[in-house]
Amino acid sequence: MYQYNYLFDFTRSVFMKMGCSENDSIIIANVFLAAELRGHASHGMIRIMDYYELWKAKRINTTPLVKIVHESPSTAVVDGDNAVGMIAARRSMEIAIEKAEKAGTGWVATRNSNHFGIAGYYSMMALEHDMIGICMTNANPLVAPTFSISRMMGTNPIAVAIPAMNQPPFIADFATTPIARGKLAVAEKKGEKVPFGFVQDKDGSPSDDPTILKRGGSMLTLGGDRLHGSHKGYCLSAIVDIFSAVFSGANFGPFVPPSVAFLPVPDKKTGEGTGHFFGAMRIDAFQPANEFKAKMDEWIETFRSAKPAKDQERVLIPGDPERESEERIMREGIDLVPAIREDLIEIAEKLKIDFVIS
Amino acid sequence: MYQYNYLFDFTRSVFMKMGCSENDSIIIANVFLAAELRGHASHGMIRIMDYYELWKAKRINTTPLVKIVHESPSTAVVDGDNAVGMIAARRSMEIAIEKAEKAGTGWVATRNSNHFGIAGYYSMMALEHDMIGICMTNANPLVAPTFSISRMMGTNPIAVAIPAMNQPPFIADFATTPIARGKLAVAEKKGEKVPFGFVQDKDGSPSDDPTILKRGGSMLTLGGDRLHGSHKGYCLSAIVDIFSAVFSGANFGPFVPPSVAFLPVPDKKTGEGTGHFFGAMRIDAFQPANEFKAKMDEWIETFRSAKPAKDQERVLIPGDPERESEERIMREGIDLVPAIREDLIEIAEKLKIDFVIS
Numbered sequence: 001m002y003q004y005n006y007l008f009d010f011t012r013s014v015f016m017k018m019g020c021s022e023n024d025s026i027i028i029a030n031v032f033l034a035a036e037l038r039g040h041a042s043h044g045m046i047r048i049m050d051y052y053e054l055w056k057a058k059r060i061n062t063t064p065l066v067k068i069v070h071e072s073p074s075t076a077v078v079d080g081d082n083a084v085g086m087i088a089a090r091r092s093m094e095i096a097i098e099k100a101e102k103a104g105t106g107w108v109a110t111r112n113s114n115h116f117g118i119a120g121y122y123s124m125m126a127l128e129h130d131m132i133g134i135c136m137t138n139a140n141p142l143v144a145p146t147f148s149i150s151r152m153m154g155t156n157p158i159a160v161a162i163p164a165m166n167q168p169p170f171i172a173d174f175a176t177t178p179i180a181r182g183k184l185a186v187a188e189k190k191g192e193k194v195p196f197g198f199v200q201d202k203d204g205s206p207s208d209d210p211t212i213l214k215r216g217g218s219m220l221t222l223g224g225d226r227l228h229g230s231h232k233g234y235c236l237s238a239i240v241d242i243f244s245a246v247f248s249g250a251n252f253g254p255f256v257p258p259s260v261a262f263l264p265v266p267d268k269k270t271g272e273g274t275g276h277f278f279g280a281m282r283i284d285a286f287q288p289a290n291e292f293k294a295k296m297d298e299w300i301e302t303f304r305s306a307k308p309a310k311d312q313e314r315v316l317i318p319g320d321p322e323r324e325s326e327e328r329i330m331r332e333g334i335d336l337v338p339a340i341r342e343d344l345i346e347i348a349e350k351l352k353i354d355f356v357i358s
Numbered sequence: 359m360y361q362y363n364y365l366f367d368f369t370r371s372v373f374m375k376m377g378c379s380e381n382d383s384i385i386i387a388n389v390f391l392a393a394e395l396r397g398h399a400s401h402g403m404i405r406i407m408d409y410y411e412l413w414k415a416k417r418i419n420t421t422p423l424v425k426i427v428h429e430s431p432s433t434a435v436v437d438g439d440n441a442v443g444m445i446a447a448r449r450s451m452e453i454a455i456e457k458a459e460k461a462g463t464g465w466v467a468t469r470n471s472n473h474f475g476i477a478g479y480y481s482m483m484a485l486e487h488d489m490i491g492i493c494m495t496n497a498n499p500l501v502a503p504t505f506s507i508s509r510m511m512g513t514n515p516i517a518v519a520i521p522a523m524n525q526p527p528f529i530a531d532f533a534t535t536p537i538a539r540g541k542l543a544v545a546e547k548k549g550e551k552v553p554f555g556f557v558q559d560k561d562g563s564p565s566d567d568p569t570i571l572k573r574g575g576s577m578l579t580l581g582g583d584r585l586h587g588s589h590k591g592y593c594l595s596a597i598v599d600i601f602s603a604v605f606s607g608a609n610f611g612p613f614v615p616p617s618v619a620f621l622p623v624p625d626k627k628t629g630e631g632t633g634h635f636f637g638a639m640r641i642d643a644f645q646p647a648n649e650f651k652a653k654m655d656e657w658i659e660t661f662r663s664a665k666p667a668k669d670q671e672r673v674l675i676p677g678d679p680e681r682e683s684e685e686r687i688m689r690e691g692i693d694l695v696p697a698i699r700e701d702l703i704e705i706a707e708k709l710k711i712d713f714v715i716s
Binding site: 070071072073074075077102103104105107109144145146147148149150152160162170172174175176177178179195197198200203204205222223224227228229231232233234235236238239241242246247248249252253254270281282285286287292295296298299302303306307308309310311312314315316318 | 428429430431432433435460461462463465467502503504505506507508510518520528530532533534535536537553555556558561562563580581582585586587589590591592593594596597599600604605606607610611612628629639640643644645650653654656657660661664665666667668669670672673674676
């Protein structure tokens with residue numbers, strides 16, 4: 001088990017050794033550790049090796065100049081200068097919040113960025129400003145549209161954070177596929193099958209094989225099949241892709257560059273890097289903030305008191321599981337699986353940083 | 359078979375007889391007929407009886423004063439004055455477009471409204487202004503959150519319309535449930551079962567019975583069950599509810615009033631009427647409009663040329679099925695099922711309007 005602060009300091013040191021400023025390294029460590037705390041280890045320490053390899057391959061810029069390239073009172077397009085995704089994303093969300101202060105809402109499309117960790121992190125930045133925060137990103141293609149076997153889209157997540165008064169905030173943060181890709185890797189490592197409805201084989205037949213992506217298979221969109229609404233998951237994922245990439249001038253759909261160095265950059269470019277989209281909506285551009293937040297308390301209490309189905313203990317509010325995970329992991333520590341520990345040991349040796357096996 | 363113009367004129371006459379202005383009646387007829395043309399008959403002529411009954415019960419205002427009650431440069435809250443939903447919704451979307459002209463984007467939350475037909479109609483209003491249009495609405499509760507058996511949410515649709523250059527626009531318009539409620543009614547009339555994953559019984563057990571809602575059952579969110587991501591459908595539906603109702607001051611979740619007169623208005627109110635949410639994003643607040651639209655052509659062509667799965671002919675772009683339906687129905691006419699024809703005959707008699715049996 002590792003304490004939060006230990007892994008935070010380690011992560012900051014790794015990125016400083018790779019040439020990031022101390023400020024940037026702190027931002028990056030914050031986002032990685034937020035993923036661990038919130039129970040999304042698939043977006044946490046496991047990704048540091050990916051970034052290290054991208055840096056070694058000179059495919060990422062650790063001294064970027066993130067800047068606005070186009071704007072209106074409530075919008076901006078940001079060029080991330082091929083930064084570590086967290087740096088481009090955090091600055092973009094700050095700009096969305098600044099726009100919202102003046103115009104009521106702020107909307108930023110970001111190009112030339114990279115994998116940014118958990119979308120929820122940036123949406124939550126809005127909460128302390130009494131704003132609703134929105135974040136989405138495209139990602140390297142693994143997912144087939146309805147009726148197709150071509151990998152055209154990423155797992156393209158959407159995050160929305162909404163403040164309340166005495167209740168904890170409503171925080172939705174979800175991929176537009178039935179599962180995150182990480183769950184396939186976990187099932188593969190355990191030698192288990194996955195339920196039908198997550199993936200299909202190279203011909204488009206249903207599959208329960210978590211390794212099928214290695215043999216021409218693809219992930220399915222939320223809904224699973226056409227009968228159960230996969231075309232709605234396809235719509236959602238496509239909207240995320242268009243807002244993130246076509247608004248910003250990033251690569252869209254099948255042309256999004258991979259977030260790992262062992263995969264080549266696609267030959268064809270339709271823009272610059274990976275794309276994100278951010279929104280901030282000032283509550284009091286709609287309702288007095290205290291009235292809105294009191295109403296959100298009422299909303300949350302109403303939904304939390306919905307009647308559970310048989311065999312279920314309780315009905316959850318979006319954000320409940322992650323908040324409970326945060327409290328538990330902050331108390332108990334972060335448990336790294338051996339493969340990730342070995343990655344971190346290797347990085348520590350190469351970059352001459354201490355890393356204790358714990 | 360009925361020609362478009364015949365049913366358009368009839369619908370306009372019905373609403374004029376109910377006291378709506380000619381302008382308002384034309385708007386209402388436009389939206390009803392757009393639903394028929396786009397293949398969403400569940401939101402078309404079948405709903406006229408519902409509005410007629412609400413009007414007879416004095417539960418709807420046919421001479422409303424729809425007005426802005428709060429605003430910022432990029433936002434407004436609109437009070438629909440208990441109007442026919444189309445009137446409040448169309449005016450709200452116009453305001454969103456006006457805001458976007460100046461501030462880059464415009465966002466309007468509307469309260470004190472009623473059922474507004476198809477969400478896609480309002481999102482498409484943005485297209486001719488070179489804007490992206492967004493529309494969502496809450497609706498009377500039929501849907502249970504994940505792990506629950508309580509009907510807490512409507513089928514809460516989301517519509518997003520995105521312009522292209524030479525390609526037809528991208529138009530997504532979908533309920534945040536696997537199916538629209540109308541499909542249950544169709545299966546019931548045919549005496550057929552429905553696939554598992556659409557509804558559950560009063561205890562939360564899977565059901566294939568389309569009549570289960572009459573015996574304490576509920577609809578499921580997109581995803582179907584927790585394993586396949588129903589919590590993501592729950593997040594989406596909840597976001598639609600909060601944006602539509604908490605931002606605007608309408609009734610949220612289980613307190614949304616029914617859109618039919620034979621169901622009583624809930625005892626408890628958490629706001630005024632039904633709530634909607636509208637967005638307009640000026641393309642050139644992000645990219646020169648022609649560059650964006652050319653890139654959308656490329657996006658659409660790329661996705662349309664994705665490889666179909668075996669047994670599939672082609673991969674669709676959101677909006678393709680509805681556009682093809684429009685072309686076909688405009689040519690062939692609108693086929694009303696006997697039950698709807700009888701409703702219209704009854705309304706015609708009561709309001710002293712001609713209606714030909716065709």
